[in-house]
Amino acid sequence: MYVDRRQLREIIKELKKWSAPATVLLSLYIPPGRPVSDVLNMLRQELSITDNIKLKKTRSAVQRALKAAIERLSKIPKIPDNGLALFCGEDMDTGDFICLMFVPPEKVPVYFYRTDKHFHTEFLEEMVVESNLVGLIIIERDAATLGLLKGSRLEVLEEIEDYIPGKHHRGGQSQRRFDRIIEQMVHDFYKRVGEHAKEKFLPLLEQGKLKAILIGGPAYSKYDFVEGDYLDYRLRQLVLPRLIDVSYQGEVGLREMVMKASDLLKEQEYVDALKAVEEFKLNLAKDDGMIIYGEEDVKRALEMGAIKTLIIDEDRPDAHQWAELAKKYGAKPVFLSDDVPEGAWIKKTFGGLVGILRYRIY
Missing domain, CATH: 3.30.1330.30 (Ribosomal protein L30/S12)
Structure with a gap:
């Protein structure tokens, strides 16, 4: 059975509900290219040594999980292109049993087998992160919001603030000196936002999941930020061509920006x-x-x-x-x-x- 990310999210949620007082829950990840016969031989070998388990209830639960896994795996001639994930186990209190075998939406990265007190879903959890992410930045001279658009979800990553004084009105040299100080403070704040954006977004870009960056804000701040070279050059290449006028920070501002840029984000759920x-x-x-x-x-x-x-x-x-x-x-x-x-x-x-x-x- 092939599953998409949405189905996988539900499967993970279900698997996380299961726990056991002993190591009887079987998790098996098989990457593409691994011969089915090799995996079956491993499972049969594991089954052959279960007689050494002293507690009868534990031994019975482990054997039931292994036999179900072997039965499921015996029915397929070849591991699919994305590999296979297989989970079998018994609730030792109620006797309820689960056995799921499916092809995940991304390639299984490792060959992994374990019986434990819980199902190992960590390799699946990496797959439910959307692979068509848009980074969001709202920037003004003393505040910024970083966010992510992930399919049908909007996530606030961080809100950043600083205190930058308003204009000085004394005139003369004092005015110019004060203006230079404020300009430096704004520069430092923009630089700080750029560093935080690099920390949040660059790993997603390196994973191939970040596809674009949308930038907005009030007045000229957004243009100063983009043109001032504060973003890492790799992220700068992803900035969408139109900067968006936004009145607010935080989640409200991110929603406003996304709506105003709907023509740029046509493929976003x-x-x-x-x-x-x-x-x-x-x-x-x-x-x-x-x-x-x-x-x-x-x-x-x-x-x-x-x-x-x-x-x-x-x-x-x-x-x-x-x-x-x-x-x-x-x-x-x-x-x-x-x-x-x-x-x-x-x-x-x-x-x-x-x-x-x-x-x-x-």
Whole structure:
């Protein structure tokens, strides 16, 4: 089974729920190119020595996990191009059992096998970080916000402040000296912001995940920052061509900047979600019959081909199934995270599933 990042996030969440009083939970990562026969031989060897486990309950749980892993792996002729991840284990208190084998969205980086008191998900967790990230910088002479746009999520990385005095009005040499001091303070602050941006963004660029940097701010600060060569040259090459006028710092400012730059960020899920929510709210306020909610009504409207956009709470257990159904009937699925304004309201009021219609159906 191939899984995408959204499905993988749900799998990780499920695996993290499992724990055991003994080392009975099996985690296996197989990179591409590893012969299936080699892995099966290793698992059979592990199974052959389980009779040495003294506690009967522990021995039984480990054997059950190994046998399930062997059975699953025996059914495939070759390790897929991205490798395989396999997790099997028993809840020793309830007897519940889980066994998952899937192809992750990125190549498995290591050959790893372990039975432990928890499932080892650390190699998967690196894969759920979006690979189409946009760095965000709001800059003014004494304040800055660094953020990341990650698919349908907006994250504030850091807020930076400094005290820089206003203009001096005495005139003469005192005025010029004071202006030079202020100019140096602003220069030092911009330099500090550039260093923080390098610390936050450069590792993401080196991992191939950072694709662009969007810069905004009030008045001329943003131009002074970009033209003053304060950003690392590798990051400077990613700066989008238009600088955005922004009135606020913090999360509010980042949202404002992203919305104003929506034409530059056409492929970002967060922008799609913002626009979809705004359209839903507008139609709801107008009471024009161009929205729909309730699972049965939504499903019926999808099957009619009447839904243009389907807004889905990404935390719904059936989110992926609704997205696939939307695509099947020509609707655009838009995932809603908690970072999207009004997202929590749509989840609470409408169950996290609403549609925007192409035409009225009632």
